[in-house]
Amino acid sequence: MNNAIPPTGAALAPDEMTESAGRVLLEILLHGPLPRVELARRLGLSGPSLTRLTKPLISSGRLIEGLARNQAIGRPSRPLDIDVHSERFLGVKLTGAALYAVVTDLRGTVLAEGERPLTGTDPAQVAADVADEARHFERQFPPLTGIGIALGGRSPDGRTVGEANFLGWHDVPLAALVEETTKRPVVLANDVNALTQAQHWFGAGRGLTSLAVITVGAGVGLGLVTHNQLVGGLHGGAGSIGHQFLMSAEATCWRGHRGCANALLSTRAIEAAAQRRTGEPMPLDDVLRGAERGDPVLRAVIDSAGEALGLLAASVANVVDPERIVVAGEGARLGVVGEHAMLRAFHEAQAWETTETPIDVQPFAFNEWARGAAASAIHLWALS
Ligand SMILES: [Zn+2]
Structure with a gap:
């Protein structure tokens, strides 16, 4: 703006x-x-x-x-x-298999939430699923003012999904498809950018003029606010640091990079590292709990991932020098359980010894992705 x-x-x-x-x-x-x-x-x-x-x-x-x-x-x-109660917004987060939805008021307070499996990944089916969810919530909160949809992809214009590999989509006019049925204004957003907007407006970044949000989970992402503005980038791709090289390592990501952020920090990377070391398949929560209990093998797995997170945070701090770095996403607890290793790597790799960029690890509920989508819809409301 x-x-x-x-x-x-x-x-x-x-x-x-x-x-x-x-x-x-x-x-x-x-x-x-x-x-x-x-x-x-x-x-x-x-x-x-x-x-x-x-x-x-x-x-x-x-x-x-x-x-x-x-x-x-x-x-x-x-x-x-x-009047915060005068308008209601639907925020929807799309994954490859399900949609997660919240209804919020004008200041992003969650009033209701829900989830449903997608009936398919064809754009028309996904649009119909979103419209069904809107109809469902509209019975309780009539009328919805607008709908925000967040997904792990790029939408430079907020109308068309330019690229969303997890759905196999290129140039899909999702906003128009959902508007056709719901008759409500719809805006699309990259999920990390939407989450960052919500953190800046209503969360840990409230009142700050610059902020970096690192998300850890299925993938690794970055949202940036500078001069009070969300940084989108020319193609909607700012903050795409998931494949940033961090350290020499055997581990590879799904694109074959050795030692990139996704290869070291994503949920599946940590689970794979635990399995390599223990011989047992293990969900992330069990790896985190084991490390907390003091299991030396799982502690080493989490410390190694925590170190990678600290290196990534230092790169962000060195480039942007934000007032605060927030760690969010469904895998954010890595920043709590692996805090010591994260902070040690962060301080070692920071360019300025006297700069103390605070790192704020947020407790994360999955519906915060959908709340980010609602923030995008609130933004659209204010500007229309
Ligand atoms: Zn990679």
Whole structure:
């Protein structure tokens, strides 16, 4: 989103009005309620410009006027706010086999959640499954304002899935397919970017202007916020660090790289390492529990993966220098159980000895992927 709002005077073209109104809505959504003076200051607007932008938002009900809080200074100041319960959003995370959904209010609070297996991976079938889920939740929360769909792929325009290898999709117009049935606005997002948006707005990155979110799970990903903006990249591919080389190792990823992040950190990589060392197939949770109990073999497996995570975090810190690094994703507990090895590698590989970038390992529930998708739908609402 463009940051420029003409400060005073000249009338805005309709497009500029929509964009500027979107910035007003987002500012209040993320930091409200805000007195008008404070809002104008934050956005660099004159009083009259702000009034011109907020008037239609108030009359349409998108903004509400709060109670006067300070009448002692003369004219009562009525802060502007948003009725968080006035809108409901459906967020959907797609995997290759199932969809996970949440309904949220305007500030990303989860009101309901659900999951269902996909009836197939054909785009029309997946669109029908999403529409079924929307119908299901619409009975409880009518009407849904918008739908966000997050998936491990690229969608540079938020309308078409450019590439999603886990579904075998190229150039699939998924948003249009779902809109046809649901009659609700739909936006698509890369799942890591959507999760990062939600963390920045409503989670561990709230109030920060820069943030890096490393996700660990089926794959390894990175979401970036700099100057308060999510970094998307020209093709929607910013943050694709899953195949970043980290260290010399025998382990290979599904694309044959030796020692890339996916080969060392992904759930299947850790499970494979445990199986090589013990001779037994073992789910990630058991490997983590064993390491916590002090099993020396499983401790070595987790420490080795923790070291790789620390190296990856150091690379991110060296390139971006964010205010905070958040570790999320369904495999994030690696950053707790393997914390010591992770932090040691992180500090050794950081370029600046005096820089202390905090690493925040978040407890992770799988529905946070879907909550990220809802944040994308909330973004679309603010900008439309
Ligand atoms: Zn790889």
